[in-house]
Amino acid sequence: MADGLEELGEFGVIRLFREAAAPGEGILKGIGDDCAVLEGPPGSRLLVTTDMLLEGVHFLREGTGPRDLGWKALASNLSDIAAMGGLPWGAFLAVGLPGDLPLSWLEEFREGLLECSSRYECPLLGGDTTSSEKGVVLCLTVLGRVPEGREIYRSGAKEGDLVFLGRPTGESAAGLTLLLHPPGPPLSREDRQVLLAAHNRPEPQVELGLLLSREGLATAMIDVSDGLLQDLGHICEESGLGARVEARKIPITPSLLRFAAASGKDPLEPALTGGEDYCLLFTLDPKDQARARKAARRELGIELHPVGYLTGGRKVLVGEGDRWEEWSRRGYDHFRD
């Protein structure tokens, strides 16, 4: 096993291919951000992102309804477009389908995909269809556009910048627990629905990304797919900085709070390390804080949540006052589990 992929880890595999990337004409950013950035139509830049979803790894055919899966497959890619400040342009769907898959499954999957495509005005432009011997295989590629110079990279954060969340995290991880270990802790029907919806029907923050890009507010941005701490770590790595996350400032929704209480768990755990929230995590110059919060409230009717700040070190620490430490359990790494 010493030569197997467990040793290398997901990010080792990415590094293996990253070393191999070459520059080229009209290419501003290749591997290493939420999207690749290329020269776009006059005055704009092209964004490209791709994601693979496998039955048995990312979803269970029985657990996730096909309609939710169709929504989520596109939504998770749109979240990468949002994380660069981009406007969705079009989507490509490659599918591997078992021959005995009921037609109704495929039709419901299509419905969910189209609901998301229509909500975010991102039409389906092409793809590939093949048979699969081993479960449903999905790969979505999504294109976006952003005005020249308005794209937001992971690498732009400065020491002293504030770290903001566009929405509280952790509900998706709680929803996944309910799916995987039914019935889960005693909860109201409403709380259950809220947590399951956060996991099954995540809403990418496209409008927020566009606002931050247009107003030149965010210095760096990423979407939370691997967990707040791990994704903040990506911003730190690309910006050559560290961060402090103030535990008492982490927003916890009422449903997540009740889920944690009923489970006898710390709600910070899913909020800091749960994945698949698909909300935006970004950094701001402190002088822009008031303007950003006001604009988000006025134009989108949402609250932005300050959760910490960037430091000169290289580590992401959690704590408060004069007690800061590394969080011991990090987000999910494929191959290491």
Added chain:
Amino acid sequence: MADGLEELGEFGVIRLFREAAAPGEGILKGIGDDCAVLEGPPGSRLLVTTDMLLEGVHFLREGTGPRDLGWKALASNLSDIAAMGGLPWGAFLAVGLPGDLPLSWLEEFREGLLECSSRYECPLLGGDTTSSEKGVVLCLTVLGRVPEGREIYRSGAKEGDLVFLGRPTGESAAGLTLLLHPPGPPLSREDRQVLLAAHNRPEPQVELGLLLSREGLATAMIDVSDGLLQDLGHICEESGLGARVEARKIPITPSLLRFAAASGKDPLEPALTGGEDYCLLFTLDPKDQARARKAARRELGIELHPVGYLTGGRKVLVGEGDRWEEWSRRGYDHFRD
């Protein structure tokens, strides 16, 4: 089973999603050609294509060497860019990898991918990496560019246009037979190598596509991935025409001829219906025939092969003189096998 995908077929699945495609700003062509066509950098158009390759369906981990697989995964997508007359721009690789996959396999796969990437100047720009419980899963998305108005669609053929092949077909199918049923018919080592290379290391005709686009020579174009007759059928369908393929004009390479003789088979079978040749199939106004053949000879040192012409009907017929009929065995349809 009546409600399963076998009933619907591969093209039925494509239709299901095609009906759902919506138009959008800067989108010239969505589903229905070798690539989607969008507005590109100033003066140009953007081409996008995507392909999924599954272990057990498209390749066997033992049968295809990882190095060849890396080459072929990219090459087959570059062939779609070539079929629109485009210049490769960049590639995105999504991979699902079993945890026990040897690291050496991945490294060799990378080598082959990079050989192809370097040969066709198409750098790797991004992707996705995930664990897979059920074999290696690959999805390649490739971008290309073409000067505005120079892209070549399947739909542009006119009645009376001549049908040309950029290279003889059938060797790839013969190579696959050697792989799947070793040792196969008695053949020289050289013939074996030629046929296996045609299958394992196909060379997309990017330079020919660029030439035909630049000189405005081809009225319609496609790459041969499903078999000559089936892919010519796609040109006919999109152009609202039929075609006649002149059996005696189909080019048969010496290695394929000897393979067929040693197998007791008609070499026309793989030449007309074999898949994965990844050469170009295109139509020309008869007045441009001499100019095209001369340019291909002079600039690329290759021969173009006339194989038939387009008719007013809707069928693709094979024959000669006054005897024309539909070929009874067509190319491969996923789900129908």
